[in-house]
Amino acid sequence: MVQILGSTSVFAQEIIDAYDFDGDHLHRFALQNRDGTALAIAHPFEDEVQWHTDEFQVGYLPLAEGQSMAFVYDYGANWEFDVKLEKVDPPSDAITQATVVESHGQPPPEYGDLDEDLDEDPDDDW
DSSP, X not given: OEEOOSBHHHHHHHHHHHTTOOOXXXXXXXXXXXXXXXXXXXXXXXXXXXXXXXXXXXXXXXXXXXXXXXXXXXXXXXXXXXXXXXXXXXXXXTOOSOEEOOOOSOOOOTTSOHHHHHHSOGGGGO
């Protein structure tokens, strides 16, 4: 669970950091507007999206408590996370930065088991 304020760019980075990923891939949030239309908020390097993560504040996400959105990281590996809004607290001066307030277990490796890949003989594929 992440306690967040600021831009969706900061939020995306908190998710990436929580999983100890490198953060060197594109990403996007995918959700529905209140009118039911699709909304994509993507990495600033992406073209042809409605919003970029550095332009969209978390407080303006069209989510009610209990609703979810998808966070997709690394389009080749297609890491997809279900991000659920648990609650909205009133603004507080005590919260000055994004904080991971709860986690469970160990994150999976971003690139699989690299030790296993290094042990493989490349000639075995022939």
